[in-house]
Amino acid sequence: MRILITSGGTTENIDQVRGITNFATGSLGKLIAERFLLANHEVILLAGRGALLPKPHPQLTVLTITDVADLLAATTKWTPQADIFIHSMAVSDYTPVYMTDFDTVAASSNLQEFLAKSNTEDKIASQSDYQVLFLKKTPKVITSIKRHNPNIILFGFKLLVDVSKEHLISVARSALTQNQADYVLANDLTEITATMHHGLLISQNPKDAIIEAYTKLDIADLIVRKSEETYDQHHTRHNR
């Protein structure tokens, strides 16, 4: 199988010297890539700046992604050519539109004007005591995946912080439907440490039990196993 994996975090530039970064080491994506390689699959890894990477391998292609625009271009290109899509990247929800000083914003009678502006300077001046940054929602990359390839097997990820298991499952189920994902790996930042990573694998099929894993390695192996099973099922069905 050919596996497309996203990993690490995206950065949306504010100007040429600073940006908004989603924190992610890329360690889970790296491990998932390594386990697929070990099982003899081909891996294309779309990795955020500074993400941990597997060692070079003849079946591995690594492409560096900076922002959501990069990620959209890469997934549009590679999704039609892949069998499995594993979207473990921490993707920026918002991207900067315009930054200016607080007094300018407070003096405006219509804040909508700032949504139509953009900074032309390479490095935004830093004189005023307070500044205001306007941001707009980025396009959701995951919702376009099945459009580019209806047969791809899609694993989404949902990371929340300090919520109940019930709430985490409910949010993950909504994401599953919204994004037409086959699986969502739901996790809570408070249950991720250097040695532990508690994850819940939730299937599109409501009859499937939720599978729990407790380390990154367990999560990676679970994703490899479920990918292979689901791929085999699809292909058996198609060939009948």
Next chain:
Amino acid sequence: MRILITSGGTTENIDQVRGITNFATGSLGKLIAERFLLANHEVILLAGRGALLPKPHPQLTVLTITDVADLLAATTKWTPQADIFIHSMAVSDYTPVYMTDFDTVAASSNLQEFLAKSNTEDKIASQSDYQVLFLKKTPKVITSIKRHNPNIILFGFKLLVDVSKEHLISVARSALTQNQADYVLANDLTEITATMHHGLLISQNPKDAIIEAYTKLDIADLIVRKSEETYDQHHTRHNR
């Protein structure tokens, strides 16, 4: 001599999953540290998250810095104990105060109210099409250095983007006075590539010629040489 070097970039958290990062690889700070170690000096390196680091060395101490608050604490502690301070870190000018959706801000009759708020959620919700982030100026770390140690020899850095040489020098001279620096290394992002790094070393003494360097290694060696010369001058003078 004992050399305190800051390197890499700081990150100011917006919430637990994202933050504003100043871009910096830490490669120049690493090289400066290595050249001082080679000249038999002791180095304390305050390095931003993900900054490139020298190999371990008996005369080298590395401390990791996340945000400006960390940096202030570390410089307050170490500045009185150092002879030379080299501030090559890309430090965040602003830190997040409060983030909320655009409609809430547009509906407010007094934007000042948002400067007194703070987000209590661990991960700020991402439903609205536009959001607004209010930021406040961070304390300038470099202005406090001579207060903590009037005898320290202070090297500031000034990075601008795509400006004339005259403008760069004029901004660097202002920074020199404002921060009571002994030297400022002025550079322009458009003149920094993988192989080249054009820098201008500007001295507090207006009679000193501006010294130009064209690679990171040249800049590092120039800083080592000027540190040793200036330290010797101070100590000769004191002992007369």
